[in-house]
Amino acid sequence: MNTLQIKNLSKTYANGVKALDNLSLEIGNGMFGLLGPNGAGKSTLMKTIAGLQSADHGEIIFNGENILQNPLFIKKQLGYLPQDFGVYPKLSAFQLLEHLAVLKGVPKNERKEQILALLQKVNLYEHRNSEVHSFSGGMRQRFGIAQVLLGNPQIIIVDEPTAGLDPEERNRFNNLLSEIGEQLIVILSTHLVEDVRSLCSQMAIINKGCLIASGAPAQFIEQLAGTIWSKTIDKKDWQRYADNYRIITSQLNAGRLNIHVHATTQPGNGFTAVVPALEDVYFTQLVNAPQHV
Numbered sequence: 001m002n003t004l005q006i007k008n009l010s011k012t013y014a015n016g017v018k019a020l021d022n023l024s025l026e027i028g029n030g031m032f033g034l035l036g037p038n039g040a041g042k043s044t045l046m047k048t049i050a051g052l053q054s055a056d057h058g059e060i061i062f063n064g065e066n067i068l069q070n071p072l073f074i075k076k077q078l079g080y081l082p083q084d085f086g087v088y089p090k091l092s093a094f095q096l097l098e099h100l101a102v103l104k105g106v107p108k109n110e111r112k113e114q115i116l117a118l119l120q121k122v123n124l125y126e127h128r129n130s131e132v133h134s135f136s137g138g139m140r141q142r143f144g145i146a147q148v149l150l151g152n153p154q155i156i157i158v159d160e161p162t163a164g165l166d167p168e169e170r171n172r173f174n175n176l177l178s179e180i181g182e183q184l185i186v187i188l189s190t191h192l193v194e195d196v197r198s199l200c201s202q203m204a205i206i207n208k209g210c211l212i213a214s215g216a217p218a219q220f221i222e223q224l225a226g227t228i229w230s231k232t233i234d235k236k237d238w239q240r241y242a243d244n245y246r247i248i249t250s251q252l253n254a255g256r257l258n259i260h261v262h263a264t265t266q267p268g269n270g271f272t273a274v275v276p277a278l279e280d281v282y283f284t285q286l287v288n289a290p291q292h293v
């Protein structure tokens with residue numbers, strides 16, 4: 001069992017932005033979803049875990065080793081797919097993986113076999129001799145997973161992997177992620193709440209560098225049962241409803257607005273109870289979180 005403990009982690013950038021604010025989190029094997037709005041601090045957290053940047057305070061302990069003091073310890077066991085893994089030299093998929101395998105210290109006698117097996121796994125075997133820069137967005141992300149898995153890492157970090165992919169490629173990519181298995185830590189950062197619902201056994205919500213909530217998606221949903229109410233209203237009435245109810249989400253539907261309201265009892269005429277989705281959990285947590293400056 002791998003363990004990652006993040007203790008009281010803080011980071012303020014040179015421009016004064018506090019990207020991480022005393023954040024603590026424990027992560028074990030399996031898929032862990034990291035949710036938060038733009039600028040919440042997700043990428044900062046992941047880069048710090050990956051040993052790519054320093055923190056001001058706090059500790060990150062991976063399998064008993066303080067990796068802020070010893071970043072090499074995690075680098076050897078880590079696969080990282082950053083948001084902007086976009087610049088490729090003119091090399092074929094096989095050649096580029098070979099180059100990366102050398103950098104990752106994969107022994108020479110294991111390289112070819114491992115690379116071909118990974119290309120099979122991510123469904124790019126037929127394209128092994130094509131140049132990666134000619135790949136579509138979805139193919140690039142699948143290639144990204146192959147490079148992440150080189151050298152049998154114990155922890156994998158993927159930052160917004162399906163941004164910009166069409167629904168079919170997103171599905172394909174998510175199926176691939178879910179096959180990676182429960183024997184290692186997989187941290188998935190995303191804006192797509194339903195991806196966390198379908199893929200992750202544990203999750204955390206962060207905002208303005210602070211941890212708002214962490215736990216199992218199913219448990220969060222259970223806790224909200226009976227408290228989410230839906231109503232379709234005219235757009236012009238939105239402000240009146242916002243003044244009187246705790247609106248969690250508003251979604252356009254055929255020119256009208258479908259609102260979800262959080263309330264422990266029937267909030268009023270025309271509201272019907274709905275089974276909460278993880279999106280309701282996410283927005284309820286964000287709306288109810290203490291406001292940090």
Ligand SMILES: Nc1ncnc2c1ncn2[C@@H]1O[C@H](COP(=O)(O)OP(=O)(O)OP(=O)(O)O)[C@@H](O)[C@H]1O
Pocket residue numbers: 013014015017018019036037038039040041042043044045
């Ligand atoms: N190198 C940097 N220098 C200064 N400020 C930064 C730097 N990197 C990030 N920030 C700021 O720190 C905050 C957290 O950014 P971060 O990229 O970690 O958030 P995020 O949750 O990953 O956002 P997104 O979902 O938009 O990628 C933001 O306000 C961002 O503008």
